[in-house]
Amino acid sequence: MPHTTLHEDLWRLAAAYDVVPAYRGHDGNDHEASDETVIRVLGALGVDASTPERVALALDHVENMPWRRVLPPVVVLRQGSSVNVPVHVTHGDPVEVWLELDPEVGGGRREVVQVDVVVEPRQVDGRLVGRATFALPDDLPLGWHEIRAEGPSAHAHSPVVVTPERLELPERLRDGAVWGVMAQLYSVRSRTSWGVGDLADLAELGWLAAHRWHADFLLVNPLHAAEPVEPLTPSPYLPTTRRFVNPLYIRVEDVRETAYLSAADRALVEWAAEPVLALDTDPGPVDRDAAWAAKRAALEVVFGHPRSVARQAEFDAFVEEQGEGLREFALWCALVERYGPVSGWSDDLRDPLSDAVAAAAVELADRVVFWSWLQWVADEQLERAQRVVREGGMALGIMHDLAVGVHPEGADAWALRDVLATGASVGAPPDMYNQQGQDWSQPPWHPDALARAAYRPYRDMLRTVLRHAGAIRIDHVLGLFRLWWVPVGNSPRDGAYVRYDHDALVGILALEAHRAGAVVIGEDLGTVEPWVSDYLSERGILGTSVLWFEQEHDGRPRPPESYRRLALATVTTHDLPPTAGYLAEEHVTLRDRLGLLSTPVEQVRAEAAAERERMLSALRERGLLGHDPSEREIVEALHRWVAATPAVLLGVSLADAVGERRAQNQPGTDREYPNWKVPLADGTGQVVLLEDLFTNARAQSLADAMGE
Known part of the structure; x- marks a missing residue:
């Protein structure tokens, strides 16, 4: 079969497995994958298309597969x-x-x-x-x-x-818009944090935002678990599992047993805390490794203290409720603790069903209990945080963020190997902000295998994330419809889309959110066909509107009244610099310095300046801005623009509230930039602690603007 054009049978086979060899890019042009790329994507799906004979065999197999089953593996329908x-x-x-x-x-x-x-x-x-x-x-x-x-x-x-046919909004959102705060939790530290913002800080931040600012939700970065031992992956969007919580966020002092420690054990906890408490005011990159090493040592001490009969019964009930998923995750943690990263494991340990893993589970039983206990403790503190912020007056409370996928050597990649594809990773084709495309290194769901598993791994993940949530944001919600698969060894440009059964995935999401009483927001930015946003809206899933991306065909800012109602509207997003930095074109400077531009920097800078001037002119036309505004006045005017939209949810980044200029993340980079390590600070780089946030004049002024 020639590898210069798509062979007709190869095209049919690709369609049978929902591989889409062609797509329309951000530039408005049609792009077509090479047939070599299509063959590799099919290979990642477990389909051998390397020769004409193999293609014919695969076509025969896929056409007969439904007839080999008595029943479909799962049936998903609307009420x-x-x-x-x-x-x-x-x-x-x-x-x-x-x-x-x-x-x-x-x-x-x-x-x-x-x-x-x-x-x-x-x-x-x-x-x-x-x-x-x-x-x-x-x-x-x-x-x-x-x-x-x-x-x-x-x-x-x-x-x-x-x-559900449609996920209905709670009554408070039917009457009008509410606004809330968007925060990277690890960056929001108090004087009693251990170098990283934690679940106690989450509860206090939400309660104070409700009481002082009358905010109705608090959107935080994904709290999914990272590695059990250092070094920890900084990105909250590259977790080891999406189902369980990162114990890094536990507040040690809030674990009930800590109050009953002996004087000697209490001293051990205090000694562990002492060096990392000093990091709370450090303006340098957040040091997760130091914080987790200290917390883990302290939590080992607390874990060793006997639990009361009732507390032990509560722990046992949690373990039973979470079932095999928690057992496998805790076992994976114990194996990493004993044998190091998965890349160094023997082949038998890589197989969760092997005799070697069964023997290790017996040998490491005490450590499995420890890692399970950490999840129980984190769950208790999450439950308290949601209860506190709701009692404080928030209409929704905590809005959790669901990452697109997981680390290729993480717990999910190990335990869920039967429903994840290992020959490709998830990414994104080139767009205006990432002109070389992106490879996120995450193994995608295998569509057929996930359906054969009746979507239970997906359902179980959603149930755990939604346990203590008033809302959930689905990062890259397009992934419920299609994902950009990059075959191993290919560049991010050389991939292809693979379609998923969106009726099933969105329907199950709506069902689990309905049962949890949670609102769902889909991050539908980037190359998203209009019908996708329309479909999500029909199912009651809110979209995402970011001011800088809301433009008319001629590049002018979209008028506020033209925004969608069923959306979370914001000025910025975590993949852009805070608004003060964006206005100063720091996103252009940074991408130029890191070699991420495929267009001359002068052209990109001119386009950014023109975009800013169009926005400032629009603000003046609306009477939201004078002729010689300060940076703070521009930031507030932009937020008033968003507040004038019909969107039911309005989000304000804490970084914008304090005047921060540095980006939390620069897409397309790994270690070239301190992604996900920037502590909350003002425009001068001075750290802003939680205790000082609500007396910060700039933050209060922006909150007042949102409450007008």
Whole structure:
């Protein structure tokens, strides 16, 4: 097969596996992947397309696959709709089909009626297979039900997931907009933090924002777990798991058993804290490694103190509730602690089902308990934080952030290896801000494998993140529709999109959010087709509007009244410098210095200056800005512009509130820039502690502007 053009059969095979070889880029032009790239993406999906013969074989396999199954692996439908379910048996055999309802909605059995749909039988693997069609009733309650099929050649069951047609907004958001604070938690430190903002700081920040500023939500960076031992990956968007919490955020003093330590053990905790408490006022990069080494030592001491009978029972109940997922995560932590990074493990340890891992689980049982205990402690402190901020007056409370994926050598990549693709990583094609494309190094969900697992790993992750959340932000929500797969060894430019069953993924997200009583926001920035945003809006998923990206076709700022209502509207995002830095074109200077521009810097700088001037002119036309404004006045005017939109959620970055100029993250870089390590500071680089935040004149002035 020639490798210069897409062969017709290769194109058909790609379509069968939802690989999209062509896409329209940010530049408005159509881009087409080479067939070598398509072959590699198919390879990452477990499909051998290396020769014409292999392509023909793969096509035959994928066409027959549904007929080899008695039932589909999972059925996902919207409440109020009826769906036909194909049931495959030996041609002529009888089959009985029924539903068992979710115990959480009362359980029970429902009969399923066969409908008259004529489908010719098919010869598959030497057997003539017939298809019977059964219609699910249209009045099923929300939940995770099960369809069962029994007969001479049928003995099967599959989940039936009934999802909300639409996720409704809470009453407070139906009446008008609310505003909230956006913070990188690790950067917001108090005088009692251990060098990193923690869950106690989260509770205090949210309570004070509610009381002093009348804010209604607090959006924080992903709190997903990092490595169990140093060095820790700084990026909260490259976690080892998305299901469990980073124990780095635990406040040691708030663990109940800490109060009952002996004088000697208390001294050990205080000695561990002493060197890292001094880091709270350090303007340099946040030192997660030092903070976690100190906390881990202190938490070991607290863990060793006996728990009361009731406390032990609460811990046991948490472990049982979290089930196999927590056990596997805690075991992975214990293995990393003993054997180091996964890259150095023996082949048998890389297999979670191996005898070696089973033996290690017995040998490391005490450490598995320790890492499970850390999750229980973190869960308790998260629960308290959400309760405190809601009692403080926030309409939503804490808004958690869900990362796109996980570290390729992390706990999820190990435990969920059957539903993740290992031959490719997630990234993004070139765009105006990252003209070389991006490779985020994260293994993507394998679409077919995830469906065969009935989306349970996805559901379990959502349930844990939503346990103590008033809202959840889905980073790169386009990933529920398609992801840019970069085959191992390819540049970020040389990838292709792979489509996912968005009805299933969005539906399950809506179901779990409905059960948790949470609002869902999708970060739909970048190369997103308009229909995607429309679809999310129809399902009650809010979008994201960032002022600098909201432009008319001629480059002028989009008028506030033209913004979407169902959106979180902000001036900036964590992938841009704070507004003061953006106005000073620091995003251009930084990308030029790091070699990230493919266009001459003079041109990019001229475009940035023109963009700024168009925005300032628009602000003046609206009467929001005078002719010789200060930096603070411009920042506040920009936020008043956003506040004038119909968006139901309005977000203000804490970095903007204090005048910070440095970016938290520069996409397209790893160690070239101190990504995710910048402490909260003002425009002079002076650290702003939590105790001083609410007496900061600039922050109070911006809060007043949002409350007008």
